Amino acid sequence: MRKKAIVVVKGGLGNQLFQYCLANHLKKNNLSVKIDTSFFNINDFDSKNTFRYLSFTPRELGFKKASKFSIIIFNFLRKINKLSIKFLTFEYFKGYNHVNLKFKDFNLFDGYWQNKFLLDESKDFLIECLSNNDSFRKNIALNDPKFNTLVHVRRDDYIGMSEELTISYYKESISKMNTLVKDFQYDVFTDDKTWVKNNDVFSEAKNIFDQENFENDPILTFINMIKYKNFILANSTFSLLASYLKEDIDSKIITPTPWFRNIEHPGFLYNDWIAVENR
Template sequence: MDIIRMEGGLGNQLFQYALYRQLRFMGRTVKMDVTTEYGREHDRQQMLWALDAVYEAATQDEINRLTDGFTDLLSRIRRKLTGRRTKRYAEADNNFDPQVFQKTPVYLTGYFQSEKYFKDVDEILHGELRFSDRIYDGIPGTLADRIKNYRRQIEGAESVALHVRRGDYLEHPEMYGVSCTTEYYRAGVRYIRERHPDAQFFVFTNDPAWTEQWVQENFTGNFTLIRGTDEGTGYLDLMLMSQCKHQIMANSSFSWWGAWLNPNKDKLVTAPEPWFGDRECRDIYTEGMIRISPDGGIRHKERISEE
């Protein structure tokens, strides 16, 4: 049996779930570890339920068997004498790692941020991952009404999701880099406007006060800042992003899935290159992404699909 550890925010959870579906497709017995990361007090939540994703969860005993995590006295003594007998395997780097498929039984950790990890179940995932009305359960009626109104606006326009991520990206610039500059966003807006002059931009961010001022200082035209959501209701943002006809992504797995879930066959998607500073992330890009450098240069022009 194989186990994939689920960790991170919704975008990372979706990549891990996609690998889970690929391994199942290959005939492997695989489960998800949803307790190690989310079984304790944590500021992030497991949110795959919002997309009706179904998976089998590993028990603590099954996790312990693959990670040699038993805490009884004999196990602790044996580990001191002979070392840990673990089947744990961590994804090698930020690019596709074929070893992920060659290890079994295995306890997998990583973010698996590439379509290559689920190439055989692409169409299955597009059919399975759907936002139902369950996303409105348990949230205030005023927020539900606001989200439904945003969705009507998005569906009725040549809508573009523009994602600005701050927060942890500001706290750890050495990790996340500075790929998403103002020049990057200006180039993305210009590229889409040249092809869709009537484009309406819907701005998603975890720092609305700063982003509102930034938009006013750097852009003109039809921009709507999405308000009302927070860390606990991020799935609402992802739903709205995926309903937009085009995307200007941040270097974020959340942005990535907002674009990937977009069903528009003629969508335009811009992505920052490099993705994370000086770390190579070549496999995160999908066919047709318009790659834009921090200075606003277009590095790759190709439609995601052609007529």
Template sequence: MRVVWFGGGLGNQMFQYGLYCFLKKNNQEVKADCTQYSTTPMNNGFELERLFNLDIAHANLDVISKLTGGNRLSPRKVIWKLFRKPKVYFEEKIPFSFDPDVLKGNNRYLKGYWQNMNYLEPCAKELRDVFTFPAFSSDNNKRLADEIAKVEAVGVHFRRGDFLKSSNLGLFGGICSDQYYLRAIQTMENTVVEPVFYVFCDDPQWAKNSFSDARFTVIDWNIGSNSYRDMQLMSLCKHNIIANSTFSWWAAWLNRNPNRTVIAPERMVNRDLDFSGIFPNDWIRLQG
């Protein structure tokens, strides 16, 4: 049996579910460990089952304890670390890379984010089908979805919020700079006939202050537990400019326009890593 750890916000959960599907595709028995959300407040909690019609098997606490050694202070944990951990506990070694070793061994606990196309591609059709959002209920979103369908809509995503915290700036800051967005918008204007830009941001007041040009419509009403509606609306746009964020990455990947243009940053975090595995080959990557 494989147990996949789930943690982080919606975009991360979707990548982890991608691994879950990849393992099932390779005839593995797979269960999910979502206990992180009951012990640690995290964004909007575990959203996958609330938003999508997913059949996720959850590992019980006894199984999780056997694969993780249980309480970190227990004598059992010491024995587990010495003798069992190398056999059953598998943590992602290199972010954004593909590791075929996830398929090796018998009972294993898999912890990581698994942000690589090689996990997703074998399950691409299934993932696009199951990641179908609930129908819009608010008049604002219904109106905007109708408007987006009639124009060459470009969804532009800005991630601020937690990325601006001092503890996160070193890892996430400076990647999607003003220069990145200026070049991305210029590229869209040179590529798309009469583009109409829709701005999505977790700091909508900043966005409204920054984009007063009539070409840009700022979406400011999907907040809190409804923030996933921004991902849904961005996925309906014909083209996307994404941030170094899995939230807008998934919006672009779920975009079904066969002629879409997607612009992404060159890297997702400020580390010396190979990011080619997370970006589809037809996406345009620009420096910040």
């Protein structure tokens, strides 16, 4: 019997793309993969989570959506997994790591899968899928990006987790980038425009953009992010993916390390990227 898998897709655009990357990895390993998008059912939404919109349907990225019945079956198998059932096996996976996993007959993947090994494996898959959008395809192909440097500031749900990046991170990052980039100019993309405007470290920003500037559309925001050549990342897969997909040999990318202060995370630091301490 071909092994079966359900991958839970949840969170914002960056998280969704990593989860689809995992689904593609599993498909390449000959698992029968379906996608659970029930996180986005507004009637069933858990108010403890930050509400997000589903940016890509399973069909758009080459997958089938898991039926309600199959989701019920997999969750039932998870509950009885501790029992000794000889005629089938089940495994529940979560976290960030996707390597050396031992698959069973039925496999439920409910994690974020954020690691640079999966990202490197999936770059062509991501570009192919995103290129279904004409604007993305046009801007990812530009050899000379239109704008200089993007600074990403994410706060929103991170404040409650005490994982928002501090002023010291941005002060050091902007100072470093100023020495590395000729005719340095930058725009800020943020979910907290008021906070950015109230902090002098961003006083020389040419533009400060939030969701409303891009019709509250994550895909439109992402497309505008890949118009830049250099990036000062937040600890967010949103700006991470934009920088990773767009960078060229001359790009300068600054990333926080550690990725999170209070949550164990593998982080993203490539050899030619520049680390600034997240303290």
